[in-house]
Amino acid sequence: MDAATLGHPGAQNAPGIQLAGARLPQHPRFLRSAALRFAALYALLFGLSALALALFLWWQTAGLLDRRTDNAIAADVDSLAQRWQEGGLPALIITIENRLAENVDDSAIYLLVDPEMRRVSGNLSSWPTDLTVRRIWAELPIERAGVRSLARVRTFTLPGGFHLLVGRDVQVRAQLRDLLTGALLWALLVVLVLGVAGAVVIRGLFRRAMANISATAAAISAGDLSRRVRISGRGDEFDRLSETINEMLERISRLMDGVRQVSNAIAHDLRTPITRARARLEDAALHAESEADLRAAIERATTDLDGIVAVFQALLRIAEIEAGTRRAAFASFDAAPVLAGLVDLYSAPAEEGGLTLVFACPERLPLFGDRELVQQAIANLLDNALKFSPEGSIVRLSAAAAGGTVTITVADHGPGMPDADRVRATERFFRGETARNTPGAGLGLALVQAVASLHGGSVQLAENAPGLAAMLHLPGAAEVAHAAAATADA
């Protein structure tokens, strides 16, 4: 039961649905829309990339400035420490004075204090109160010449209890950072809005593409087989999907037509002989006067039934060929001996009917396909030719390979076929006006057509002035096609 229900996902029975529901992980309802999932995924990806971009921007601007300031301070500290070692306190003081004098944009901050934290040199009035000498790096508000500002500083303890403070005024940079933060926050909002808008658009696109296909599918399952998926003409993936679906639908409707045609044909063309056989039996049962009459009637009915079975088998065979399963048995073979064998078989009945069977074929005729089916197709063509040829005429079986195509022609000088009939001749059960008085069920050419299609070839019926030339075009065996063409020319 389980397997059966799962095997038919389309089954509309309630247990099937419950079963499927139990097996599926229970997503919240809104997540079951693929369009919404795609949209959410889009928004998430968009947001993440925007965030990554912002972080990179931050690192490259504010972060870079921070690192530069720190590097400058560290370099300053190093060089001042060297001064101290070389020239002691006086040299250090001079250097600090010089640096302050050189500092045009007034961003450098120096302060040298003695062990009692009294100012010795520098442009700060006193050691910042909330800065202990143990903290090495700090960012703190300072007051310089009555102006409050922000500074990034490094402290350094000199031998002898002196403390050095080197820093940079970062007020401008802090403002920049605030500006950047604000801008990025606003940008985040924009990203959010854009992400949501993009997601909505994506969902719309997705839904529209799906709606196109699912509307067609729904119409088809409702029974309208003529519906096709609309193609936008952009040649994109959806178009290609639509084209594939349309091709599939084309094939399905062709098969359906075939089935319909066959069932109609069975209804019309098999009903007649079955009715005849039945009538014979019933008539015999009611009216037979002697056992001999009865036997004769039964025998005739049996012959009728055999005829029906033959038609049935031909139909099944055509269906089998059309289903394409025989393609698995395809192999390379030389068609020349196959044709020769058929000539051998048919030349006797041809002579019997006062006909001449002429045979022309290259020495080798390599084909890739089903030997038995090709054999049967040509046998059918020969059957037809012999059936319709007037006494004393010529039936010609010829074969030629050119340009990778093998053409096998059966030409007769019979009554031929009017143009209108030629178009329909390969339909099942079609019988031309000229064929009314000859035995047959109208399946011979249908089988030839099926064999040709299976091999990717075609059947062509042409005027033979007078008569009919039936040509079977089959793709030659690829690997030896060249050699075949050469032999055909010779």
Added chain:
Amino acid sequence: MRILVVEDDRDVAGFVVKGLRESGHVVEHADNGRDGLFLAASEVFDAIVLDRMLPGGIDGLRILETLRSQRNTVPVLFLSALGQVDDRVLGLKAGGDDYLTKPFAFSELLARVEALTRRGKGDGPATKLVVADLEMDLLSRSVRRAGQKIDLQPREFLLLEYLMRHAGQVVTRTMLLEGVWDYHFDPQTNVIDVHVSRLRQKVDKPFSGPLIHTVRNAGYMLRSDAV
């Protein structure tokens, strides 16, 4: 001859069993796969007529595979409603000797079963076939009747050889088409009749007493009139 018929359809089985008995054979019948396999494995038969699809869990193919795996070489004729080319190939590959698709004419079944039992009794490769005053030398590929040489086309030779190998048995048109031409389809025109009639022109007409006889509603039989 002892023939086992394994067929589940009562009407078809009754018809086959009755027909075979009327033709002088001893017939056993099993209507399911289990009994069929038991009979086939435990008793000796000259031929088995085996349906492909059988009730009882064991189908015809399984029975045949089991028999063949026990080195049982009894000739088997498949009788089946599965008539596609692949089904026939599958049946023959599994070790079947012949394959007949339902619906069938009893004469066809009888001819094929009798041909099978003859094939099973093969006593080494013969070099010479003789029926009445007709002699065929398989080595020199020559045919004589009443001491007079008859010239035959290669295909006529094969046709006559087939008829002589099955001398005294009915040979159907389909059997000839399969056995002589290796064709597995029915041509619409009466090609076989034409070929046989040409053979008659050479083998029978110039001599006294026909050897090739037409069997109504069935096919042909090669036999001397004396029999």
